[in-house]
Amino acid sequence: MSRVSVPCHVKGTVALQVGDVRTSQGRPGVLVIDVTFPSVAPFELQEIMFKNYYTAFLSIRVRQHTSMHTPAKWVTCLRDYCLMPDPHSEEGAQEYVSLFKHQMLCDMARVLELRLILRQPSPLWLSFTVEELQIYQQGPKSPSMTFPKWLSHPVPCEQPVPLLEGLPDPSRVSSEVQQMWALTEMIRASHTSARIGRFDVDGCYDLNLLSYT
């Protein structure tokens, strides 16, 4: 299924913390990132892709377009998705993550805005965020092709042309040619992975010093 990237505007992260951010000793453990789509009409979200940077848990809330009369509400579509199995250690800390429509708790039909809520309960890390955020919607379906009439309505079998003298049976020849063609396709497809094992260049292995780049 093809997908098309949706241009989005990622607002700066907002730390949620009790008390004054500057004077308090601890670091915030919750960050909120708002993602808006200024120039795009409400779309159906297919996939969210990003690179993690030490975020342990991710929740996503979505605001969808509804009919004229009811105001748009925020709905949680992903709750406490675990990115790091152990928040104190490196596992999963810098991985690329893809989240799909079917993993979401609600329908993602007419997305207006997204809000990513990042949590990192461990005090060991100096900062955490997600990077390279990309939103995808479903790509256009491949245009339906109209088949030529003779493909969808095959002509009934014709009377075979009488064999000319001395020539081989055309149906047998065609089946043999087909077999040969299948063989060549097989050989072309199976590239041998055996290396030749040459480490020199035309028999010469006279080297300069090792290069540092």
Next chain:
Amino acid sequence: MLQEESDISLIIAQIVQKLKGSNLYAQLERQAWGSWEKRILKSLNSMCTELSIPLARKRPVGEQKELLNKWNEMGTDEPDLSLFRPVYAPKDFLEVLINLRNPNYENGDSLSFRTHLGLIQVPLKVKDIPELKECFVELGLNTGQLGIDDSTQVPPELFENEHVRIGQKVLAEQDSAAAQQYVRQGSPTALRAELWALILNISSQPEDILYYEQLKTNVIQHDLLVDSLIYKDVKLTASNDDYYFVFEDYLYQVLLCFSRDTSVLGHFAYNSASPPKSYIRGKLGLEEYAVFYPPNGVIPFHGFSMYVAPLCFLYHEPSKLYQVFREMYVRFFFRLHSISSHPSGIVSLCLLFETLLQTYLPQLFYHLREIGAQPLRISFKWMVRAFSGYLATDQLLLLWDRILGYNSLEILAVLAAAVFAFRAVNLMEVTSLAAAEAVLADLSTLKVMPLLQIFLFATVT
């Protein structure tokens, strides 16, 4: 005008984003490893220029003939190697690992719960004893083991005979997965060579023997600087060892061919290191004349030949010995001398060792730290060599059985911790690093499997 302004501000925003360092950690890992690799290359280059020996040269025909005649007794050669020095030793590598830091990690100056008391400061996830018990369940007290239940006091009908019978069946069926499961309980000496070959998928086809002969021809034709390093290493380590000196000639035959084997380059796809590069003389910078040096991309360090030595007990035919060693290197041994966050990588093994010691022998760990004898400084060399040259050979082979069986090197860290646990009483009485080293200098009398079993399954936690 407005469009240009917004374009420029977009570019500036992108540059600022890049400068913020989005993958600092990966960069730092690459930086640490990159500067380490550069050090190795510089060392090799300076050896090259100081001794006026080329990195590689084609042997004249007379010398080629001579080497071919001497192929099976290269050990009798006594070239002057005094000017060569190993490119690096395990303790140099340990210094690099100690200095690995994650810039996003809180490394406060004051001692707090987040300070790592050991040498490794990278917070990788390592298993604790309950997880290790689950992982190494076949080493448990209720399961028969070779190395424990085949000792002379135990009647063979209880375990050993049946185990041998199963081993023979596995070999008859040529079942590689069953063989891997089987050697977790140890492999009978008579069946070990075939079982390991089955697990590593080594078959002695004519093309494999031909490949080895081709490598031999490459050795005869070209002389590499790395060859002298290999000679020196074998002379310094394996030849001095009571168990392995008889295999000296085999070691040359395997290691010299190993350096010419370009198929080893394939393992760099999953190894964070990269092979050193060079250019044909006079064609600096031209990509068509770029080659790897040595051809297999692996520069041997002090003790490298000890990876091969124990295998000489099992395989006597050079091409099979070569294949088994090469497979074991690209599956396991390369992780012991390259930086990565893999659970079997040396960084994880070091952290696992330190964490086990700190958690289950806290008094010992604290005492050793206080006297300036960080335990990792002693056990690092054991783990880097996979205990080769430190244990008795039959014990070492039982240990390597489990490496193959569990497809993981974590057992090395567990054994290192178990050794410290075993000698804990003596270690508590030492007052210096040298004395601690002396207590742990001789491991040749240790029985590996009882130590592992007691440490994992019989220690009160």
